[in-house]
Amino acid sequence: MTADPILDVAGLTVEYGTDRPSRAVDDISFRLHRGEILGVAGESGSGKSTLMTAVTRLERPPARIVAGSVRYHPRDGEPVDLLGAPNRQLRELRWDRLAVVFQSAMTALNPVMRVGAQFVDVLRAHRRIGRKEAWQRAAELLEMVGIPGDRARNYPHEFSGGMRQRAAIALALACDPEIIVMDEPTTAVDVVMQRQILGRLQELQAQFGFAIVFITHDLSLLVELADRIMIMYAGRVVETGAAATIYRDPLHPYTLGLRDSSPSLHGRPRTVRAIGGSAPDLWDLPKGCAFHPRCPRRTDGCDTVRPPLLTVGGHGTACLLTGPATQEQS
Amino acid sequence: MTATANDTYKAPDTAPPILEAVGLTRHIPMHGRRHGQVVRAVDGVDLALRRGQILALVGQSGSGKSTLARLLALGDRPTSGEIRFDGRPVNAERRRDRRRHYGHVQMIMQDPFASLNRLHRLRYILSRPLRNFGTPGAAELEARIIELLERVNLTPGREFIDKYPHELSGGQRQRAAVARALAADPSVLLGDEPVSMLDVSIRLDILNLLTELRDRDGLSMLYITHDIASARHVADEVVVMFSGHLVEGGPAEAVTQNAKHPYTQLLLAASPDPDRLLSGEAGTGTAAASLAAAAGGPDADDDPDSAAGSATGADGGTEAGCPFRARCPHAQAICAERMPEAADAGSGHWVRCWLHT
Amino acid sequence: MTRRHHVRFRVPANRKVRVGLAVFLLLVLVAAFGQLFVGHVLGQSANRLHAGGNLESPSGRHWLGTTSFGQDVFAQLVAGTRTSLLVGLIGGAIATALAVLLGVLSGYTTGRSGAALTAFVNIFLVIPGLPLLILVASYTRGRGGWLTVAVIIGLTSWAGGARAKRAQTLSLRNRDFVEAANYSGESRTRILLLEVIPHLAPVIASTFLFSVVGSIAAEAGLDFIGAGHASTVSWGTMLYWVQSQGALQSGAWWWFLPPGLCIALVGTAAGLINFGVDELADPRLRTRKPGSAAGRSRRSGGVTPEGAR
Amino acid sequence: ACTSGEEASSASSVLTVAAYSQPTLQANFNPFSPNALRGTVGLIYEQLFDFNTADKNQFMPGLATKYTWDAGGKALHLELDNRAKWSDGTALSRDDVVFTFEYMKQHKLLAVPLTTVVPEGGGVTLTFASPAYSQIQQIGRVAIVPRKLWAKQDPDTYINRSPVGSGPYALGRVTGQQVSFTARKDYWRQDVPVKQINYVTTSSTNLLAQQMVRHEVDLSYAGIPNIKSQYLDKDTAHNHLWPIRASMKPLLLNLRRAPFDNVHVRKGIALALDREKVADAYNPGVYQAVGPTGLTAQSWGQVIPDGAKEPLAQDRQAALKEMAQAGYQLKGGRLVDAKGKQLSLEILTVSTFADGMAYAQELAGQLSQLGIKATVPGEAPSAYVADEGKHNFDAVFGDAYVFGSNLYNFYWSMLSPDSTQSIIGWDDPATKAALDKLAKADPAGQTEATKGLEKIMTDQVPTIPVVVKGTPYMYSTTRYTGWPTEKNPYTTPDPGAVSGVYAEKLFLSLRPATKG
Amino acid sequence: MGGVTLSPAVSKAPAAVRRTSRSAVRRIWGSVLLKRIAFYLVAAWAAATLNFLLPRLMPGDPASAILLKMSELGPVTPDRVQLVHRLFGGAHSEPLWRQYFSYLGGLFHGDFGLSLAFYPTPVSTVVRSGFLWSVLLLGVSTVIAFVLGTVLGALAGRRPGGWLDTVISPLSIFVHSLPYFWAALILVYVFAFRLDWFPLSGGARPDLAPGFDPRFISSAVTHALLPAATIVLTSISGWLIHMRNMMASVVNEDYVLLARAKGLSETRVTTAYAARNAVLPSVSSFAVSIGLVVGGSLLTEMVFNYPGLGSLLNQAILNLDYPLMQALFLVISMTVLVANFVMDCLYVLLDPRTREAAS
Ligand SMILES: Nc1ncnc2c1ncn2[C@@H]1O[C@H](COP(=O)(O)OP(=O)(O)OP(=O)(O)O)[C@@H](O)[C@H]1O
Ligand SMILES: Nc1ncnc2c1ncn2[C@@H]1O[C@H](COP(=O)(O)OP(=O)(O)OP(=O)(O)O)[C@@H](O)[C@H]1O
Ligand SMILES: [Mg+2]
Numbered sequence A: 001m002t003a004d005p006i007l008d009v010a011g012l013t014v015e016y017g018t019d020r021p022s023r024a025v026d027d028i029s030f031r032l033h034r035g036e037i038l039g040v041a042g043e044s045g046s047g048k049s050t051l052m053t054a055v056t057r058l059e060r061p062p063a064r065i066v067a068g069s070v071r072y073h074p075r076d077g078e079p080v081d082l083l084g085a086p087n088r089q090l091r092e093l094r095w096d097r098l099a100v101v102f103q104s105a106m107t108a109l110n111p112v113m114r115v116g117a118q119f120v121d122v123l124r125a126h127r128r129i130g131r132k133e134a135w136q137r138a139a140e141l142l143e144m145v146g147i148p149g150d151r152a153r154n155y156p157h158e159f160s161g162g163m164r165q166r167a168a169i170a171l172a173l174a175c176d177p178e179i180i181v182m183d184e185p186t187t188a189v190d191v192v193m194q195r196q197i198l199g200r201l202q203e204l205q206a207q208f209g210f211a212i213v214f215i216t217h218d219l220s221l222l223v224e225l226a227d228r229i230m231i232m233y234a235g236r237v238v239e240t241g242a243a244a245t246i247y248r249d250p251l252h253p254y255t256l257g258l259r260d261s262s263p264s265l266h267g268r269p270r271t272v273r274a275i276g277g278s279a280p281d282l283w284d285l286p287k288g289c290a291f292h293p294r295c296p297r298r299t300d301g302c303d304t305v306r307p308p309l310l311t312v313g314g315h316g317t318a319c320l321l322t323g324p325a326t327q328e329q330s
Numbered sequence B: 001m002t003a004t005a006n007d008t009y010k011a012p013d014t015a016p017p018i019l020e021a022v023g024l025t026r027h028i029p030m031h032g033r034r035h036g037q038v039v040r041a042v043d044g045v046d047l048a049l050r051r052g053q054i055l056a057l058v059g060q061s062g063s064g065k066s067t068l069a070r071l072l073a074l075g076d077r078p079t080s081g082e083i084r085f086d087g088r089p090v091n092a093e094r095r096r097d098r099r100r101h102y103g104h105v106q107m108i109m110q111d112p113f114a115s116l117n118r119l120h121r122l123r124y125i126l127s128r129p130l131r132n133f134g135t136p137g138a139a140e141l142e143a144r145i146i147e148l149l150e151r152v153n154l155t156p157g158r159e160f161i162d163k164y165p166h167e168l169s170g171g172q173r174q175r176a177a178v179a180r181a182l183a184a185d186p187s188v189l190l191g192d193e194p195v196s197m198l199d200v201s202i203r204l205d206i207l208n209l210l211t212e213l214r215d216r217d218g219l220s221m222l223y224i225t226h227d228i229a230s231a232r233h234v235a236d237e238v239v240v241m242f243s244g245h246l247v248e249g250g251p252a253e254a255v256t257q258n259a260k261h262p263y264t265q266l267l268l269a270a271s272p273d274p275d276r277l278l279s280g281e282a283g284t285g286t287a288a289a290s291l292a293a294a295a296g297g298p299d300a301d302d303d304p305d306s307a308a309g310s311a312t313g314a315d316g317g318t319e320a321g322c323p324f325r326a327r328c329p330h331a332q333a334i335c336a337e338r339m340p341e342a343a344d345a346g347s348g349h350w351v352r353c354w355l356h357t
Numbered sequence C: 001m002t003r004r005h006h007v008r009f010r011v012p013a014n015r016k017v018r019v020g021l022a023v024f025l026l027l028v029l030v031a032a033f034g035q036l037f038v039g040h041v042l043g044q045s046a047n048r049l050h051a052g053g054n055l056e057s058p059s060g061r062h063w064l065g066t067t068s069f070g071q072d073v074f075a076q077l078v079a080g081t082r083t084s085l086l087v088g089l090i091g092g093a094i095a096t097a098l099a100v101l102l103g104v105l106s107g108y109t110t111g112r113s114g115a116a117l118t119a120f121v122n123i124f125l126v127i128p129g130l131p132l133l134i135l136v137a138s139y140t141r142g143r144g145g146w147l148t149v150a151v152i153i154g155l156t157s158w159a160g161g162a163r164a165k166r167a168q169t170l171s172l173r174n175r176d177f178v179e180a181a182n183y184s185g186e187s188r189t190r191i192l193l194l195e196v197i198p199h200l201a202p203v204i205a206s207t208f209l210f211s212v213v214g215s216i217a218a219e220a221g222l223d224f225i226g227a228g229h230a231s232t233v234s235w236g237t238m239l240y241w242v243q244s245q246g247a248l249q250s251g252a253w254w255w256f257l258p259p260g261l262c263i264a265l266v267g268t269a270a271g272l273i274n275f276g277v278d279e280l281a282d283p284r285l286r287t288r289k290p291g292s293a294a295g296r297s298r299r300s301g302g303v304t305p306e307g308a309r
Numbered sequence D: 001a002c003t004s005g006e007e008a009s010s011a012s013s014v015l016t017v018a019a020y021s022q023p024t025l026q027a028n029f030n031p032f033s034p035n036a037l038r039g040t041v042g043l044i045y046e047q048l049f050d051f052n053t054a055d056k057n058q059f060m061p062g063l064a065t066k067y068t069w070d071a072g073g074k075a076l077h078l079e080l081d082n083r084a085k086w087s088d089g090t091a092l093s094r095d096d097v098v099f100t101f102e103y104m105k106q107h108k109l110l111a112v113p114l115t116t117v118v119p120e121g122g123g124v125t126l127t128f129a130s131p132a133y134s135q136i137q138q139i140g141r142v143a144i145v146p147r148k149l150w151a152k153q154d155p156d157t158y159i160n161r162s163p164v165g166s167g168p169y170a171l172g173r174v175t176g177q178q179v180s181f182t183a184r185k186d187y188w189r190q191d192v193p194v195k196q197i198n199y200v201t202t203s204s205t206n207l208l209a210q211q212m213v214r215h216e217v218d219l220s221y222a223g224i225p226n227i228k229s230q231y232l233d234k235d236t237a238h239n240h241l242w243p244i245r246a247s248m249k250p251l252l253l254n255l256r257r258a259p260f261d262n263v264h265v266r267k268g269i270a271l272a273l274d275r276e277k278v279a280d281a282y283n284p285g286v287y288q289a290v291g292p293t294g295l296t297a298q299s300w301g302q303v304i305p306d307g308a309k310e311p312l313a314q315d316r317q318a319a320l321k322e323m324a325q326a327g328y329q330l331k332g333g334r335l336v337d338a339k340g341k342q343l344s345l346e347i348l349t350v351s352t353f354a355d356g357m358a359y360a361q362e363l364a365g366q367l368s369q370l371g372i373k374a375t376v377p378g379e380a381p382s383a384y385v386a387d388e389g390k391h392n393f394d395a396v397f398g399d400a401y402v403f404g405s406n407l408y409n410f411y412w413s414m415l416s417p418d419s420t421q422s423i424i425g426w427d428d429p430a431t432k433a434a435l436d437k438l439a440k441a442d443p444a445g446q447t448e449a450t451k452g453l454e455k456i457m458t459d460q461v462p463t464i465p466v467v468v469k470g471t472p473y474m475y476s477t478t479r480y481t482g483w484p485t486e487k488n489p490y491t492t493p494d495p496g497a498v499s500g501v502y503a504e505k506l507f508l509s510l511r512p513a514t515k516g
Numbered sequence E: 001m002g003g004v005t006l007s008p009a010v011s012k013a014p015a016a017v018r019r020t021s022r023s024a025v026r027r028i029w030g031s032v033l034l035k036r037i038a039f040y041l042v043a044a045w046a047a048a049t050l051n052f053l054l055p056r057l058m059p060g061d062p063a064s065a066i067l068l069k070m071s072e073l074g075p076v077t078p079d080r081v082q083l084v085h086r087l088f089g090g091a092h093s094e095p096l097w098r099q100y101f102s103y104l105g106g107l108f109h110g111d112f113g114l115s116l117a118f119y120p121t122p123v124s125t126v127v128r129s130g131f132l133w134s135v136l137l138l139g140v141s142t143v144i145a146f147v148l149g150t151v152l153g154a155l156a157g158r159r160p161g162g163w164l165d166t167v168i169s170p171l172s173i174f175v176h177s178l179p180y181f182w183a184a185l186i187l188v189y190v191f192a193f194r195l196d197w198f199p200l201s202g203g204a205r206p207d208l209a210p211g212f213d214p215r216f217i218s219s220a221v222t223h224a225l226l227p228a229a230t231i232v233l234t235s236i237s238g239w240l241i242h243m244r245n246m247m248a249s250v251v252n253e254d255y256v257l258l259a260r261a262k263g264l265s266e267t268r269v270t271t272a273y274a275a276r277n278a279v280l281p282s283v284s285s286f287a288v289s290i291g292l293v294v295g296g297s298l299l300t301e302m303v304f305n306y307p308g309l310g311s312l313l314n315q316a317i318l319n320l321d322y323p324l325m326q327a328l329f330l331v332i333s334m335t336v337l338v339a340n341f342v343m344d345c346l347y348v349l350l351d352p353r354t355r356e357a358a359s
């Protein structure tokens, strides 16, 4: 694994609406390295999808990127700020370097176009190849994810959910991208299928070395899959670090709550507790730390001071109590 | 043995079954290209739910779990087979009989977003079963609704009573759906993945509530889930379904820790389990290998032609055979001929597999 | 049930809808009180002949000039507003009621009677509306005035709406909440009335809006070909006279344009209001903060939102 | 848009007549069919003779040059023009005339008590069962067809797509919206001045008005609104109007319905009307108020008794007096009976006829001023006809009665219960007797015989004469001149003028307009 | 679409085939087709029956209408009155069921009897004379309106709230609401009467006989321009709004977003992904409107004095011409049915999903 950065996100802030905007993503910074799998976890509504669409410049109104930068570092040449890049340049980068897999492959494939044609479309847009050759490549790509090549002539509805999901992954690989952003790509399939798809994904990643940003709300899945994990809460990153570390020694009470509320399958049956309370209202965020109303360990200051994300040795957290700064003091 | 939460009340294994399925079968005709064929959603299922017991039903998506639950709730009619309540067969033909059944057996549907009418307030939604299965007066009604809401931890009830479903979070909705089922004061709850779509933290709230109800009120429950870890956590017994058949069952701990059927084993292997990973190789670099390994077995080609996942005799074999044989690493000749009878694996643990007969 | 949330009238956020509602309201006011104003303030009446000269152009006395018979065009327009709106509302109400009844029943009922109902609806769809309308209208021979016309329009124009409702009902019939209502022990009628039909409210509202416009236009069409009730004053009969008296050739734009524009105005208002009908029925869209709870609860499901089927 | 020069010049000499008010046509040149296209008779087939109602009922020769009565009106000798020729070149013989009469008699097409028809001298002699003086115009209007082509045809179902007639024109081309007639080079009577005549369809008055203004149509009879401003003023040099007053339009009350069976009510209504105003309600100057006998003083002055020549003046007091005699009192502006019920009447009208609606509205307005609740329900023509047929109406103001050359038909069609046009339900022995007397009266005795009917009209008021209906005969002199005018009424440009002897006479009298 | 529902067939033997063979596909699709045809036949029969009954409910009898027409020309003999009643009132003398059967019998032979308004021309001749006019004028203008409206709607809906949308959508709602005969009158007045750009009325120069003659065709085209423009102008907005709304919701679909993410050109995204899907519902409404073209044209044809079926229908109604009315209603109903049927079949080509679930 190299420490060669490929994507640098800094201070990214996204709002919904103009009259009374809600900050779905609030001042988020992170760095993605070449060939790395970065997991993003967090509660529903914490801004994971919003972050992903902003990074890939696929945000739709009423979403607006109000601040920050997303810098892409090509292997050769100057870094490109995706937020400022003109449409033309962006279009060239898309899929060629930066591909996405959506939450639901069921709806991400054009229902009236043959699956293969949707590969051909993108291949011909980015690679100078003939129609026939493109179809051939589409078949190859499908075979790569375990779908017989002749099924390229099928329509999406003729595929099962798992096949569609795999086809979506194959599609992302079409132009050999450097980054693939995946937003809950396996929610629609059951565990066995999920396992299969992710297994295949990991094989491919090992083979081609692309970097992945993987979004899900299933922490246990990420621990198995990702190299690094980023935990989001109410539009902010509350903890980030190596996957195993995060699971073993979560620093933020929210991460801890997440971990402790999933029952274990094999280990000694442990006491599981829910976090309690409910997700905050983005229009009316609690003052201070957004998690404090639900936090079992809140103290004075939690409701007034918003803790910054402080990183020590690759493990960062945004909590007054457990943040590195506090730890150092104690 | 059992999960930590349920040590207050222990249903005797000998408690009489309250809801039973005998040879329950549901074949769903298909349309369009495969017109004329049927999906064998539920195929000859025998199942007994005992009083004061939580029975977890796990299995792959499309294996027929919801269909089975809907059959038991009389939301659907079986192709053949019988449903017994309290030992008596249930007649589903007449609306009046069905209604009586609804009074005893309530279903929590899979999707709380679809099963709560977004146009009604909780007050109305909860008042309906109350009025239909007992007739409290107007004054009493409100008190009962508030009580119900508080019972499912929607406190204070007075706050929630005039809310629309969309004003509730997912977990709150799911609890509202539970409250509606409880409003009929049933003796059996059929929970169809009541927590599948929720974040782990909210998920746990509800599971704890359900065990509490069992322990306090002796409620019986069928708990359908994909999440085997949670099944282990709350259920007394677990049964595993594959392609319309029950393939393994028994005490929760036995089934999850000592699975016999290759499908159950695959299911367990596929379930994400950070503990396994952390206790084994601590590094993250090998994660890839472990995931791939867990996928195991031959690639399940989930071609929609083969209907329910890999159900409907995926390889064109006779329908009598074991539906899992195509993907089974231990498949034998006999597997294609017929399903084995349930074999006992000790202390109530049974399995239907030729490996264990 | 407390209804306080229902009762409070919220001005819709959408500007288009506001404009549409304002126009509609204005027309209703004109229909209700316009004649009083015209009669007492302006001292005109719709039917008084030879009130002044013929085909006078607009003036302070005749705001919209006079017809070739010397009637005051403004007075006619105001009187016509009432008739036309009533025809529209009554015709629209009948057509909508029939469309809902037949559409929902044919969508909800299964088996033989459902198929028969469906066939009935489908056959009515095949019959061309205007000729049928003319036929039936000539059957009544202009008796009963605009009311008959309105009723006939209502009776002959429901089929399209019924089909839309049928399709909607078919998809609603299998929704989870309908099944859930069954589990709650609800009766079939109650499910239909309180669970299914309320979900159709936006469709019903928009059917109603367009039936109103359609009825007004149909009445005008009927009058135009002379199958209407030509001696009542309505926008339709105004158009009839306008064309039969060659108002356009005579340069009487003040007589020719207003009735047509009024009809277009109602149609436009309805079209604009239609942008907001979803709000009428969906409590989620009625909340103060559109998108807050809604956006989240909709998304946290992670699967397709309801209604997307 | 780019027509060749040749076409343009030929188009400029074509005379266009707005002859059909329906949008589409189907070929039918059977002169006996009620659906025969206009022009069939007059341009293709010729009639025997007619009388110019616009000019003192002067005899207008057609195929017959002269007629003589005999046997007290029971025999009629017609002298034929022996030059007449069919368009296939053969001569039109006495035989064809005999054939036509026999054919019509055989198929019950003749409203005349004809017994025999025989060739005699240079013509034919007809005999009748009873004196037929009053039917002379109908006899004259018989269109003669060639025996050799018609002997085997059924007059009811024969379409006759390629007619062979004796008239000045041959059939040109029939398209869905026009029939063109081309002048016969070998027409027996004279050179035909207008080489081509197109009879076109116009389905709306709007359209007609526009076509006329643009001189796309040279001749029309349809009632377009505001003729003066819409037509005459647009080109005063070329556009002309001469209202032809050939029929009378009364207000018809349903005499089988109370209170209209009461003569005082009828008189009261008659006195409440301002006929001049009614006449001017639509196209001022076209209609004309008429006296109580229903006859105009200009044409029929000599037969009208003094005192009944002028239109009845509006007289509110007299009207109320009559109403009082019928038991109606004025209370609070409403005319009510003893029970307090207001006298009400609906003036049924065809709603597609804009002029009819306008007149009816005016009538209703005037009656309202007397305190009667008068309304005007308009209905489709078919429904109107049905209602009339079933006597299902209070009042109508749509039907008009043609004067003709002989008043018998005028009064018969209005008052005889045998007439399909008599819808009021007037069944009165005295009227019957008076009609019989007029029917049998020889031309000299007709004035006297009319008196009885006139008296019935003034005393009993079975119908309330309101106006003489004017047909707006509008023509343009851009292409042709020589049109009949009020000063030179050589023919009657009646609606029938697009057919019959009238039309023939008109078209044969035109001359191309000199350019400039 | 006819809104056809096929009852789910009872399950046959659970044929356990992995991939249904092509012939089986064809067989199953064939059986679906058969059921559809059966539905259309039933609908056709019902329409025919209704068409038989409707005119008979009308007041008045054609005989009196004809007599009135005759009496305008001169006195009518009582014999003649009887004859007319026998000929034209005949329909009412027979018992209804017998009329019904002879009507149905006639239909099979394409024999609708004789028209009364154009007596004694056969109804089939009359209908034929108007058919082509209507179909050409209305067919062509409906297609143009559909295409233009859909294209404009797609453009407006591509960016809901954009300037094109803001301008075009309310405008088209307004235009859509104009009473179209009124709009037609204005257009005639301005463009034909005042400006003289178009002929005033009619189907072609009246002196030209219909046929494959270039002069006739060019004249027919010039005559059709204005009526066609009216139809296009007033019906374009319906399609526009329809398409705009569909488009506005389709552009939010994930597959459109994905297409954009794929770096495809904007044109490609709009056409192949968004518009291609958004147009589907419009296509099925198009079937209905193509079918109704024939009947819905009454007012336009009246304004333009156009010799099509609408004018004929008007004449039939005015003259109580039952046989003609029946035939016209039937033609209209049948066009609707045929158009629906064709669209049903076509739709299967356009939307691959329907090939699967043909219910
Ligand atoms: N179109 C929108 N308009 C307004 N608010 C929105 C919109 N889409 C999302 N939001 C809000 O932005 C916040 C973040 O949403 P986002 O979809 O990014 O969450 P998420 O973490 O992806 O959740 P999930 O796990 O459910 O997919 C939520 O509070 C949501 O309500
Ligand atoms: N209405 C239906 N029509 C056709 N097939 C159906 C229908 N309902 C269920 N099926 C099929 O029956 C099988 C069993 O479905 P069921 O919903 O019971 O599965 P499940 O175990 O609940 O799956 P999940 O875990 O995804 O909820 C599936 O193959 C499904 O496709
Ligand atoms: Mg998301």
Ligand SMILES: [Mg+2]
Pocket: B065, B066, B067, B110, B192
């Ligand atoms: Mg399920």
Ligand code: NI
Pocket: E238
């Ligand atoms: Ni529309």
